[in-house]
Amino acid sequence: MTIALPALAIASINDGDVANVVALWQACGLTRPWNDPAFDIALARKGANATVLIGRDDGAILATVLVGHDGHRGWVYYLAVSPDHRHKGYGRIMMDAAERWLRERGIEKLQLLVRADNTGVKDFYHSLGYTMQERIIYAKWLDGREPTP
Template structure:
């Protein structure tokens, strides 16, 4: 028996939503000192190759996802569900929205990065049909900063 997914009102982020979304990302432990989440939102909103989608239950923002593509592969960042509302299917709904956004732009493959210490999401992504792929990630700060973890 399949459980019905919850209904969320999903829309692109608006200016009045930015502070609440940043607060949600912080509550979910998704931000890092070297990344400015408000700047990430602003950058995503500049072009047509990315979007920050928010999910509302009633008027409350309960989930988000930043989705984008490089013209070849889609990427997901900042998948967040209000910690008090987890295990209700909101993460699955937001991932469906991200996948549909990418399909609508003609992108056929979605990838995402998970920090090695974030083991709690492994089963979630596997339940959505994602598989782990062994890759080595190289990174460089273009402003000359030292590498970050």
């Protein structure tokens, strides 16, 4: 049995999209006080190794993903689907677009981080073929801030 996914027009973000993308990320609970999402978008757009992909239907931004690489591994951040349009296959479409973007640049491995309290997405990533890898992550704020969980 083949499941037909809905169509989304996928494109890189434009200047006029930034405010709507930030609003979507906030609506999805993806932003944190210590990360300025507009800065993250600007940084992704600054070089050739990252972008923010948006998925539109009838002009409305329904989904996004920030995808980039360090020359060796690809990374995904800010995968978001409008709360009013979840469970329609848009997350899968955006992950497919991110994977395609990385493959076109010769990147063969994609990694992503999931916060421990975000248990709802674990089944989603497993359904896409992602496996959990045990790692210990060390972090340090270079501006002297205290670590955050």
